[in-house]
Amino acid sequence: MTNLTPPATSATTEKVKLGLQKRYSREKRFRWYGIISIVVSLFFLIVLLADITYKALPAFTHHYIQLDIDFNAEKLGISAQSTPEQLRRADYSILVNDALIKQFPNVTGRQEKRALKNIVSSNAPYRLQAMVLENPSLLGTKQAIWFLSNDDSDIYYKDGNERLKPYETQWLDTLKAEGRVDNRFNSTLFTNGDSREPEQAGILSALVGSFFTIALTLSLSFPIGLAAAIYLEEFSPKNNFWVDLIEVNINNLAAVPSIVFGLLGLAVFIQFFGVPRSTPLVGSLVLTLITLPTIIIASRAAIKSVPPSIREAALGLGASKVQTVFHHVVPLAMPGVLTGTIIGMAHALGETAPLLMIGMVAFIIDVPSNLTDPAAVLPVQIYLWADSPERAFVAKTSAAILILLVFLVCMNLLAVILRKRFERRW
Amino acid sequence: MKSLAWLVAAGLFMGVGAAQARDNIEIVGSSTVYPFSTTVAENYAKKTGNPAPKVESTGTGGGMKLFCSGAGVDTPDISNASRRIKESELETCKKNGINPVEVKVGYDGIAIANAKEAPTFTITRKELFLALAKEVPQEDGTLAPNKFTTWNEIDAKLPATKIEVLGPPPTSGTRDAFVEMVMHVGCKEFAWVKDLEKTDEKKFKAICESIREDGHYVEAGENDNLIVQKLQSNKDALGIFGFSFLDQNSDKVKGANVDGVEISFDSIAAGQYPVSRPLYMYVKKEHVGTVKGIEDFLAEFTSDAAWGDEGYLTDKGMIPMPTEERAKFAADAKALTALSGL
Structure with missing residues (x-):
């Protein structure tokens, strides 16, 4: 019976068998690496959150x-x-x-x-x-x-x-x-604007300022970013020097330090166009510039990943190019586009450096009622409070960080829900 | 999508329209004056019911640049400064048709402090200079790299601990003031360096203003609260920050005795504590009448309830001026007497 098995096969099987144990353990080890890195990052996240929450608690009463x-x-x-x-x-x-x-x-x-x-x-x-x-x-x-x-x-x-x-x-x-x-319960924290007296200081003006700024940033950068991505991916001539140039530039812009956009905003929007300083309007114009590259790059990747068969089927059934794109490609690419938008918006929400140049790092008491009222935003409020000598501002700073995180979670939750609705399998 | 575009366009038009008229005061400038300016802004808004002024913390230089850039309503009305206006800045201002009204608001002390549990530091400005200078002037007129690593190497009466000073970075006004009031004075103790000030100012500045970069001076960022926290955990370190932070954290840190004077509210007010500086604000006369409330804001700032000996600004750590000086600047502010020259 022994000579029925070809010697060559036996040697290979032996080899495979010998290596099998190694491969299993390698897989096991890799899984462990994954688990360990998740545990480590969770640990740091929990430490960070616990520290902030612990410090913030006194500010809520x-x-x-x-x-x-x-x-x-x-x-x-x-x-x-x-x-x-x-x-x-x-x-x-x-x-x-x-x-x-x-x-x-x-x-x-x-x-x-x-x-x-x-x-x-x-x-x-x-x-x-x-x-x-x-x-x-x-x-x-x-x-x-x-x-x-x-x-x-x-x-x-x-x-x-x-x-x-x-x-x-x-x-x-x-x-x-x-x-x-x-x-x-310290309701003042949620109903007042900023103040020099810690007990009277509240987050409302910054919260409303952030809301206005982010809402306008979204309504500017989402349509512009999506339109740019659609054009570049679906309509632009391939292998064209100008298109390639634009592509390279968009990729480069994503890596430009945000303070540069602040300087640009100061020179162009404020000094040339006369948009008023320190307003959500000028803030969102600058933040739009910062988020656009992220949204365009993510949207292009999402549009590219829609299978060509979808386009061909639509065109084959007599749909025009525009109909194909808007009825089939864009809805299918939407989850990816939204992911890019979330990343961009989260980035915009936490930005302070460019806002320094356009006067949004300012002491604002009155709650802004429209886009051209002076306003601060949440990260700026955190920065200003962290820099104040009064002891009670330490707790206020942590409380403001928590509120910023809650704002961020709400925003992301909304985007995730939207993404779920658009998600489709093929 | 279409309605969104309209909304955006409408927003832009609103923005351009709003740039023409303004009913809230705009203040820019020094981060040292910022806490005082904002306190007055708040009280002014509460008392008069007018919209609250917008106060930006841009730093003295940045504020002056904005302030002097033009006389239109899109420029700030008031600029705060932790030093007097410079000749060049005043020139720019005048060239752009601005006649600033100078109002000195009070004094600020710079504390050299350590942890409450550590022994009190008694130090002179020369010793501070020797501890922090990049290169130490020698008696024979040469320079040698700073070799001091512990305090007692400079003077035997100082403690035998490592020299470790936490202070602000070069972008900060506190650093400028510290260099001017401590380092300059300390290095002028060397006769040949003092003579250099007149003959070769560039070299004088290079000697007196260079702070060592070998780890004995730690740039702790603009945040003074951070320095206070670090002093608590490191008992051997000294920190440099504004008096208001010392005042607010008097249970955690204590000020050093500089040139024989202990830092306190009274010693700064009496002009005895050597490391203190005047604070100013500059008002754009051209905007009075165009922008609502500037006169009321000045009246609030120069009232005894605000900058007086027991005014609310003293609670924030500002050191008031003597009564006669207050009266002079209050009168200037009321009459809007423009600054003629330095």
Whole structure:
């Protein structure tokens, strides 16, 4: 029986058998490499997220202090009959000071009195001003009102603050013992624009600015990028010097540092066309330039990967070139185009360097209401807060990073859902 | 797709239209003045109900360039500066039909600080120069590469720790001020270098302004918070940053004693602390009346509630000027007296 098996085959089988174990283990090893690299990247991601979240948590709550305000019309020098302008001009800080002095009658000395004033946020008088303007009948009444605490007081309640003097911590402890302190959800963070006072600073103006900027960037770069890709892939003459030149340039543009686009935006859009500085309009024009190469390259790859049989079938059935492209090729290429768009938009959302040149790294309090209002964007807000001396901005910075990540996830989720709808197999 | 294109076109037209008229003040300039300017901007907006001014942190030089580029409403109204306007900048301004009004706003101190737990540093500006210069002038009129690696090699009374100073990069205004107020003064202690200032200014600058690059001076980026954090973890290191950061982190870091004076609010205000500089803002007179609210903004900035001895700007770390100086600049701001020359 032994001589039935040809010796040559036997040798090969032996060889294969010998190598088999090696090949199996190599495959196993490779799988392990894959798993390890995923674990490592997940580990770093989790560490990063955990660190940011841990640092951000204090920013989502804030301590409020309750004071008994006596709306003394005489002291304010106004009455319920005063004009709104007079009501606006009155000095409401008197009311806050009186309430604080009433709370701590033993405070003497200029230094201490000044420190006492700083227990609550500096916007307390403006809060009263707004209340009186809205409802002048408050004058002459007494109200218990919750005020934002100052950032230093808030830090003290959260985890102690060695910057405060003993008498200051004593006041804060007394207030707490009397039940006049409450830790609440920090809605200011989501309803206010930027501020120099950490307790009044919010993300809204940057959030709206980012939304405007990204929306306009998308509506500019998506159609332009897709049209360019379709033309280059489907209509342009092949082996033409000019087409090749354009192709090389697009590929090069994808690698140009973004600050260069900022300089270009400053020179062309602002100085030549007179587009106003610091606006979502000029921001998105610059970001469009940055995202275009990414979108064009990805779209071209997606269009190229549509099987020629689809085109031939459509043409064979009498469809025109344009009909073939728009009815068959583009819908099939859409998932790839959207992937490129997601990458481009995520890039645009996180960009700050080019915005520096066009004046979007700026202190903006008012929430922009249209494309030509001055606006900041989320990464700029993070940068500005990270650079602020006040301690409470550290937590605010991390909170802003989290909000930026949530914004990014929402955006990507939308794109993934859209992509799923377009996806088709053949 | 069609409606989208229209939307974009409409947006562009709106943009060009909006460039003609403006009702919010535009401020550019120094990142050192930025925290003070923004605080005033915020209070001004709350008090008057006008739109809040837009404050850009472009750096002093960049701000001046924008400010002096023209008198049209598309240029900024106010430029902040952590130094006085330069002759060349004023010339450009005047050539473009701008007569800037100079308002000194206050003082800023530069702290040389270390961790709270570490012993307090007592140092002179000459010692700082010797520790940080790229090349050290010798008594015989030559230069030698800086060989100092520990502080006690410079002076026996200094600690025996490695020289490690975290400071701002050359692009920062704080670095400029540090070079001017510490390095220049320190290197002028050598008589022959001092004479050089008049005879060969280029060489003088090369000696006095070059900071060593062998790892003893670490450029820690523009972010002063980062320097504070690094000082906490590295007890032997010194850091260079603005006084407001020292003030805000007084539980973590403490300032060194420079030339026998400890850094504090009072020592800067009294003009005793040697490393402090005046801060300015320049107002475009031509825009007053065209852009709404500039006068009100100036009134707010120059009010005692803002820049006074106990004003809210002092809470942000700005050192107020003496009363007479305040009165002078407040009057200048009110009358919009243009700067005639330097």
